[in-house]
Amino acid sequence: MKYSLPFFVMFSLACLLVNPSNSYSQSASSILSFEMISNGNGLINDVIGFDMTTAPTDYGAYSADWYRDVLLGSGSVLGLPNGMQASGGWYFIVAGSAAIQDYESALNRWTRNGSRDDILDGNTYEIRFTENGAKAQMAFTTQTLVDVPFEIWRIAVLPTETNRDIRMIPWIYDDNGDDTFNFKLDHQAADGDDDPYSDWIYFVLPDDDSPGQSGYDQFVQDVMNGTYNFGGQEHLARLILMNWNQHQGESFPGAGDGPINIMPEKGTIFRISFEPRNARNIVIDIKPGSDPNSINCDNDKGIIPVAILTTDDFNATEVYPPSVTFGPNKAQDMHGNGQLEDVDDDGDLDMLFHFRLAETGIQANNDYPILEGQSIYGRYFFGSDAIRCVPMLADCEKKLDDPGVHDRNNVRLLVGSDGRIAQNDSIAAHAYFPKNTCDQYIYSAGPSIGGKINGTPIVAHAPFRSEFVPSEIGDSGEIFRVFNSTLPKEKKIWPPEFSQLDGTPIIVGQAENLVVQYNDLYGPQRGDQPIPLGVEIRQRSLAFNDIGIDNALIFIWEITNISGQFIEDAAFGFWCDADVGNLTSASDDRTSVVNDIAITWDHDFSVGNFKEKPSIVGFHFLETPGNLGVANYAAFVNGGPNQESREDSAQYNFLTGANQFETDLTRDIRMLLSTGTFDLSDGESVVVAGALIFGQVPEGTTFLATDPDYPFRPDPSDPILADLLNTQSLVHQFYDQNLQGTGLPKRTAAEKTTSPDLVPNQFALHQNYPNPFNPETEIRFELPEASHVVLKIFNPLGQEIRTLVSKSYPAGYHSVRWDGKDNSGNIPASGVYIYQIKAGEFVAVKKMTPLR
Structure with missing residues (x-):
């Protein structure tokens, strides 16, 4: 740890007394500390500290008498008899022409009667005595460029920001007219004790105030070229280093044989810090681009973006992100740092933060929450912006800005670009029926396809963390997203994979068409097999508003073998984690199969779990390869018996029906309905179609009756199932009459996603x-x-x-x-x-x- 030297002096604003006899304005600045952080021996790491709280109020804080009589006392107070320098002696600062015992007069001299207060506010400066020193301007006498043994820097006082230090221009007032920076005898504050003092030093920030020394270098070049016009911004004026020369350069402490005029040793660094006087009022923008700033103040998962804007008098790039807090509870950025971007499109970089609403403490009565922080140079700032607290919209009441959402009939369902249904990378459980009631039915669903390659079973599975990824659209280099036919602009860019060979879009009339294409060739392998199955799926989902089929969505999958190998004994399944009613009631669901429909329902149809009356969700195949029909139904109990396996072989056995499991348990439960098996040669395709069906139940419904022949299955004749089975019949009839055999143009080898054994012709x-x-x-x-x-x-x-x-x-x-x-x-x-x-x-x- 680095400690301050004896001249680390702190003052509160309460201690700064304005001298009523002064006829000029009084500076409100306060020097927080004057310290020496290194000397000729290098950095100083262990210095005795002292308590300044008992400072006498009738003395100026930096007067000579204060140092001699109170602090130093022949070294007895500090226990440092030989001084600050390696060779002994002490340094402190006074002001040009400042009277003895008058700290306030010195401040007025340093700050030009307070006119520099706003500039100095919170800043820290260093005088560094270096090997090469610097060039300085004799600004008030000969205006020549002279050598001085020190450099001046405005420093970033916060950690990790040393690369933001700015080298300043030294101006010198030549006190004795010898055109040289040096020490001379005797400053009036020495009170006749022959204490040397330096020429007056002025701290000037160059016009080019970028970090580093480019601005200083330009100053030197301009002076040498005769083009320097005294540009820059003066920060600190008339500062004098005074050498109280007791013990300095003595043969031994107290010998009294040291030199009188001695310059600080090379390696000496004096640091002068000004106390932050006033926090600056800056401009912030809550929810940039939004007006009014509507926030649901009760949403404990909400995130609020807030931007600090760069303006004519504030540079947002100088904000120190860890210092920034927001709201009554002073929340910090959720990522721990800000992000630089031009949020208001004015050409300047602003700093954007994201705060968790629950951590801010913002409530309905907080109309103007405050953001506070500190710049890398130690300046404090604050800003506020108006907000408006509004009631929270349920997820089902929000319009997702995503074309991959079915919203035409009574079902609202999200379709992902990687095969997942009701889920994507940002949201899950987006499956509502009826769509305006907020009753959820599916957490995650999608296709699962398996087959054997060289005798090894491999499965590609979409739900939860999909093993599929979107394919490339034609040869455009762009990746598939979900296209929606109800959006006019989509039809103009309809992907060629769902178009005639002449480019005419293939869109099923009177329906909301959502199309997407994905494959597992480049997807992550979640199971125990490290290689993909090698299939690509062209998926079309359809929503019709016709009475009788408006409680269902139809899916058509065209599966193509792109593995470059023969896939034998393939099976296709629809896997569904149906959480009926809402996610909190998922643990009391049941699943089963009836009339070849895999169904899930709230086991006792508890009305407390629904906004609307309870319904049943099911999946039914409409078309299978070679009319194979259903191969297997299976239930998987989350955290219970037959929890779904991550091994490809186990998943494959359930797809083919080699493994079976049914149950009457009431749990968080998942279902699988599959068809197969069939073979796929390289490039060969098959079509599978199915429907998600929702069936409403009569009021007062409690429990489904059990099929007397199948103890885990409901009785098909139970009136509770009437609406579901009627919708199944109508959807199947509609598909057979209107969509059966409706395929897509066969793809050539050049059109399909390239298989691993083929080599591209370019990088x-x-x-x-x-x-x-x-x-x-x-x-x-x-x-x-x-x-x-x-x-x-x-x-x-x-x-x-x-x-x-x-x-x-x-x-x-x-x-x-x-x-x-x-x-x-x-x-x-x-x-x-x-x-x-x-x-x-x-x-x-x-x-x-x-x-x-």
């Missing part, structure tokens, strides 16, 4: 997926030849933060996942990041956006 770096993302994403690249690959991530400032890959790869198609962390395992802030690949002579970059 390529693809857009990461997902993007934006949280917490991880995947980056794909192609190599036409074996290459050493280096793949790096750069932050918004262009600084390298992660090397993902640095190794040799064979020719082919490859992918790498980024977990969102830097090389140190830290999670960087949100923003636009760059990823760069180098493979031989090939170099490419793309942008991506992590969300935190």
